[in-house]
Amino acid sequence: MSSRLKGKRIAILADNEGVEEIELKGPLQALKDAGASVEVLAPEEGEVQAFNHLDKGSRFTVDRKVTDASVDDYAALVLPGGVANPDNLRTDPEAVGFVREFFDNGKTVGAICHAPWTLIEAGVIDGRTLTSWPSLRTDIENAGGTWVDQEVHIENDLITSRKPDDLEIFCHEVVEAVAAD
Amino acid sequence: MSSRLKGKRIAILADNEGVEEIELKGPLQALKDAGASVEVLAPEEGEVQAFNHLDKGSRFTVDRKVTDASVDDYAALVLPGGVANPDNLRTDPEAVGFVREFFDNGKTVGAICHAPWTLIEAGVIDGRTLTSWPSLRTDIENAGGTWVDQEVHIENDLITSRKPDDLEIFCHEVVEAVAAD
Numbered sequence: 001m002s003s004r005l006k007g008k009r010i011a012i013l014a015d016n017e018g019v020e021e022i023e024l025k026g027p028l029q030a031l032k033d034a035g036a037s038v039e040v041l042a043p044e045e046g047e048v049q050a051f052n053h054l055d056k057g058s059r060f061t062v063d064r065k066v067t068d069a070s071v072d073d074y075a076a077l078v079l080p081g082g083v084a085n086p087d088n089l090r091t092d093p094e095a096v097g098f099v100r101e102f103f104d105n106g107k108t109v110g111a112i113c114h115a116p117w118t119l120i121e122a123g124v125i126d127g128r129t130l131t132s133w134p135s136l137r138t139d140i141e142n143a144g145g146t147w148v149d150q151e152v153h154i155e156n157d158l159i160t161s162r163k164p165d166d167l168e169i170f171c172h173e174v175v176e177a178v179a180a181d
Numbered sequence: 182m183s184s185r186l187k188g189k190r191i192a193i194l195a196d197n198e199g200v201e202e203i204e205l206k207g208p209l210q211a212l213k214d215a216g217a218s219v220e221v222l223a224p225e226e227g228e229v230q231a232f233n234h235l236d237k238g239s240r241f242t243v244d245r246k247v248t249d250a251s252v253d254d255y256a257a258l259v260l261p262g263g264v265a266n267p268d269n270l271r272t273d274p275e276a277v278g279f280v281r282e283f284f285d286n287g288k289t290v291g292a293i294c295h296a297p298w299t300l301i302e303a304g305v306i307d308g309r310t311l312t313s314w315p316s317l318r319t320d321i322e323n324a325g326g327t328w329v330d331q332e333v334h335i336e337n338d339l340i341t342s343r344k345p346d347d348l349e350i351f352c353h354e355v356v357e358a359v360a361a362d
Contacts, residue, residue: 083265087316121319135268142323
């Protein structure tokens, strides 16, 4: 536990169902270990049902509904993957608007695996370069983005990775970006 | 059981994991009831693990690997949904090529729910009008398609529906299209 991110509050936004467990738990722990205050946000109160690939995993307490959260209160946003999670999240206009506001305000956003579907929905992909789970490549390119196959890609305030195997460097880069803010 | 589709062979293509059970079982039964011979195709031999939303459901025997199948042998193709199914299938170039060939040959294709992701990957969406599970709307529009919110939409040889609730009319229209060929 360090105090590098002391005083920084970070939002992790997931749907109430379908997030990839390790992609929620990994960043949550890494950011807490760096001294940040971390909140799990979701469209509904209660819990987030996480998955290990397609098997149900742990449940996480929702700290705040996304409609009760203000972007001003957070230094950064982390979007985990899991195929069903962004597929649900992108159909919630308030969640999508919340994500867009981080970009409008030039705040750090980390997105891993299938999470960039929510970025497509927020209309923030055009002209950006990013990585993701490979199935999203065509959707990202059709949205005007450039897709790269890298463990982590950093472009200004957007940090992206492909999959759980990339979590160590993904979490490291999110912590570094928040620390540098 | 009728004999309207006697002598017609239909392919249902799904990934080995993640298909929405009722969207495989419904068309399979409807087409068999109309007298067709129906084969379940998948990237790998063995079984298809179906899901009821995010809960594991039945397993279905794979009749043929997609790489061992020839489009010439089928009158039509049905693509069921389930969020993980097309997300996997679209990363298999041989499955995607198989789908594209049905369009190249002007054969009937029925796609429901999340299945149009595979159509996006096959590059056959541009200029077409279709429906789907609503989360795919932006991806379809970014691929050059026009998205409509209808129980079923028929445009030339492409029949699309949104979700399990639309299965009755979806199956009816697929049967009618094959009967009219």
